[in-house]
Amino acid sequence: MTGSAPESATAGGLWRPRSSRLRPSRLRPSHPRPPRPRPSRRARAGVPIGLLLPALIGLAFLVLPLAGLLIRTPWSTLLTRLGAPGILDALRLSLLSATLATALCLVFGVPLAWLLARVDFPGRTLIRALVTVPLVLPPVVGGVALLLAFGRRGLLGPWLESTFGITLPFTTAGVVVAESFVAMPFLVIAVEGALRGSDVRFEEAAATLGAGRWTVFRRVTLPLIAPGVVSGAVLCWARALGEFGATITFAGNFPGRTQTMPLAVYLALEQDLPSAIVLSLILLVVSVVILASLRDRWIAAP
Amino acid sequence: MTDPTTTVSTRDAPQGPALDAHLLVDRGAFRLDAALRIAPGEVVALLGPNGAGKTTALRALAGLLPLSGGHVTVRGRRLDDPAERVFVPADRRNVGVVFQDYLLFPHLSALDNVAFGPRSHGASRARSRAVAADWLARVGLADHTHAKPRQLSGGQAQRVALARALAVGPELLLLDEPLSALDAGTRMDTRAHLHHHLAGHPGGTLIVTHDPLDALILADRLVILEAGRVVQEGDAATITAQPRTDYVARLVGLNLFRGTASGATVTLPGGFTLTTSESCDGPVFVAFPPTALALHPHRPEGSPRNVWSATVAGLQRHGDHLRIQLAGPLDTTADITPAAAAALRLEPGSQVWAALKATETRVYPDSAD
Known part of the structure; x- marks a missing residue:
């Protein structure tokens, strides 16, 4: 057989004629593929109890709270509660701020990931560790740190206010900043991983064709890592949507201005449990719908 | 800079050889030290075993790897x-x-792959695509302009890669193992196709390969690289007739020995002497083809002057005959018919007598050192 098209298509669509012949290629579902031998029934029945039991408990642990939410939802009064004042405002603010935060993370995070993956500079390991700090930092501590940096008496706050007239704390912009701070590491890590996994020889080939580094990035690197960027952005967006600690510390809890859905849920929990459940349900539905709609298209199962 | 969007044949070429280079690259234990010169329009093959430094040389010429010393000059620049x-x-x-x-960009069509170079050199999108369409037509792929690389066969991808490299009118064209990714059938066609296009390329061409057939067919001149050094260069006829290293001798299928000649007698390093038909003096190479050796079960009588006892070290099928690896005073290969091998009851470890006629040997001076 010659190297016909289906044989030459490997996972990710990269054309690698040699490897595609040496190992079974992971074809996309649209390509014809030989039926893969399924594990026999006996092999599947042989799952050891020591693995099966913890696995099932773990699954239940993840699913039960969601079930509880659904079971306790006041379905009969759902529509009237949805119309309650403040809920749509909080939802709109949450979606808007999470989207803006994701955009901000993309604009600054993708170049940062490129720098970490492609440029060898002293202190790179340290910088990479610093980038991941917000990931392990308690979000409340992040909020305090943001206040110390961008607050009225913080490091940059007075300068921002006097030069640009920008005040961040306790504003909608502050919500976006808090969410970006917490969510950016997710994007940077995902994109850096995608960059490390992508073949730099494509970039070299582009350079031999006369493309400078910016053109190479724009026309070759970015399209090749697009799936990684999108999945990073989705993770980033989901994290921003659920952000609570840093937001309430840095931006406060003003309805219509800085009160996002998680904050509204927390507030409602103290006053009116059914409302809190409805708000939680909305947040759950929105997240699941967006993740599910992107998953098939962009986020490849490992 | 010249206008990169025009096709190469029409523009004024600057003066000087297409390539004048002395490549020095230090990479820890490995050192590349090779001088290369290519005239405009000339096709040179850089031939060598794996790990000889061929790819390092190519990367240094392309600008993907900086030199440690020496220089790269293309058309006087x-x-x-x-x-x-x-x-x-x-x-x-x-x-x-x-x-x-090939490294065709997987997200771009064949046309956009070829247009990438002209576009990067500043041509408009429309102009780049026109140039690309022209090149795809020249390599016979006018019907595949909108195909993505994964939809192309190996031979087609190779043509797109060639068109992509030529579309910017390079003064120097480098090809890295251009046919090794192809299966045998496609290889023949693609080799002929490549030969046609390289012959028409006005700039210099360097083909890096470990396949002697590709080198002999595609190149005007061969440069043999071993362990980072040029060990021999010349046209195909010279190299096949007078190999200077074991690697080259094996490539062209000759037994090769280095020794000291005195008249028609060559003394090899172990003290073994061979009688040759040509007379020479001083350090020489002695070469003879595997077919020149005759194998006998007993010491042969008669004319052959060179006779020695050897041990069969291995047998393998080679075309329609058997290639016998012989150990003994001389490590050689002999080609015999399967019938002869059966008559001799050859198997690894068998003792045989090897005979070599003086007239079958070639002797030439070892002047390289």
Whole structure:
């Protein structure tokens, strides 16, 4: 057989004629593929109890709270509660701020990931560790740190206010900043991983064709890592949507201005449990719908 | 810079050889030290075993790897010279590369792959696409302009890669193992196709390969690289007739020995002597083809002057005959018919007598050192 098209298509669509012949290629579902031998029934029945039991408990642990939410939802009064004042405002603010935060993370995070993956500079390991700090930092501590940096008496706050007239704390912009701070590491890590996994020889080939580094990035690197960027952005967006600690510390809890859905849920929990459940349900539905709609298209199962 | 969007044949070429280079690259234990010169329009093959430094040389010429010393000069323009602190990066050299596995951009169509170079050189989108369409037509792929690389066969991908490299009118074209990713059937066609296009390329061409057939068919001149050094160069006829290293001798299928000649007698390093038909004096190479050796179960009587006892070290099928590896005073290979092998009851470890006629040997001076 010659190297016909289906044989030459490997996972990710990269054309690698040699490897595609040496190992079974992971074809996309649209390509014809030989039926893969399924594990026999006996092999599947042989799952050891020591693995099966913890696995099932773990699954239940993840699913039960969601079930509880659904079971306790006041379905009969759902529509009237949805119309309650403040809920749509909080939802709109949450979606808007999470989207803006994701955009901000993309604009600054993708170049940062490129720098970490492609440029060898002293202190790179340290910088990479610093980038991941917000990931392990308690979000409340992040909020305090943001206040110390961008607050009225913080490091940059007075300068921002006097030069640009920008005040961040306790504003909608502050919500976006808090969410970006917490969510950016997710994007940077995902994109850096995608960059490390992508073949730099494509970039070299582009350079031999006369493309400078910016053109190479724009026309070759970015399209090749697009799936990684999108999945990073989705993770980033989901994290921003659920952000609570840093937001309430840095931006406060003003309805219509800085009160996002998680904050509204927390507030409602103290006053009116059914409302809190409805708000939680909305947040759950929105997240699941967006993740599910992107998953098939962009986020490849490992 | 010349206008990169015009096709190469029409533009005024600057003066000087297409390539004048002395490549010095230090990479820890490995050191590349090779001088290369290519005239405009000339096709040179850089041939060598794996690990000889061929790919390192190609990367240095393309500007993907800076030299440790020496220089790269293309058409009189110095591209790399550590002593002068000159280094022109890959994107500002007019050097085209066809990579081993082509590296066609998977997200772009064949047309956009070929248009990438002209576009990067500043041509408008429409102009780049026109140039690309022209090149795809020239390599016979006018019907595949909108195909993505994964929809192309190996031979087609190779043509797109060639068109992509040529579309910017490179003064120097580098091809890295251009046919190794193809299966045998496609290889023949693609080799002929490549030969046609390289012959029409006005710039210099360097083909890096470990396949002697590709080198002999595609190149005007061969440069043999071993362990980072050029061990022999010349046209195909010279190299096949007078190999200077074991590697080259094996490539062209000859037994090769180095010795000292005195008249028609050559003394090899172990003290073994061979009688030859030509007379020579001083350090020489002695070469003879595997078919020149006759094997006998007993010491032969009669004319052969060179007779020795050997041990069969291995047998393998080679075309329609058997190639016998012989150990003994001389490590040689002999080609015999299967019938003869059966009559001799040859198997690894068998003792045989080897006979070599003086008239079958070639002797030439070892003047390289």
